[in-house]
Amino acid sequence: MDLPNICAIRGAICVSSDEGTLIEQASAKLYKQLLKTNAIEESEVACLLITQTSDLKTKNPATGLRKAGYCSQTPLFCMQELEIEGMLERVIRMLVIVNHPLESCKPVFLDGAEQLRPDLNFSGLDSSSC
Secondary structure: OOOOOOOEEEEEEEEEOOOHHHHHHHHHHHHHHHHHHHHHHHHHHHHHHEEEEEOOOOOOOOHHHHOOOOOHHHHHHHHEOOOOOOOOOEEEEEEEEEOOOOHHOOOOOOHHHHHHHHOOOOOOOOOOOE
16 A cells, blocks of 8 residues: 655745734635645645744734635644744744645745745746735
């Protein structure tokens, strides 16, 4: 019996300010784009790890996902991002764990979060259609 492929797909998005609605919208936008870019069905998601920087306090990103109709059966684990001097502000990060071939996993960084990983090429990814 073949074991399933396991893949961890990274994503991040910057939020313009610490407002509950903006945090909810950003988390839903990032998750939707992670699914779309990687051609993933929600049923393939084993779990989702979410972090947010300490300057985002008004809302939990998981709330935004649930409000948008996502993750009703997906285990979510939310954490605060480590505080590092000079770190990018107002960032939500996601790590989607899926049963998906590793070679087809593509990271998604949106709305200014691309600067977190300048070593990755985001020019071929369409992040405008969220």
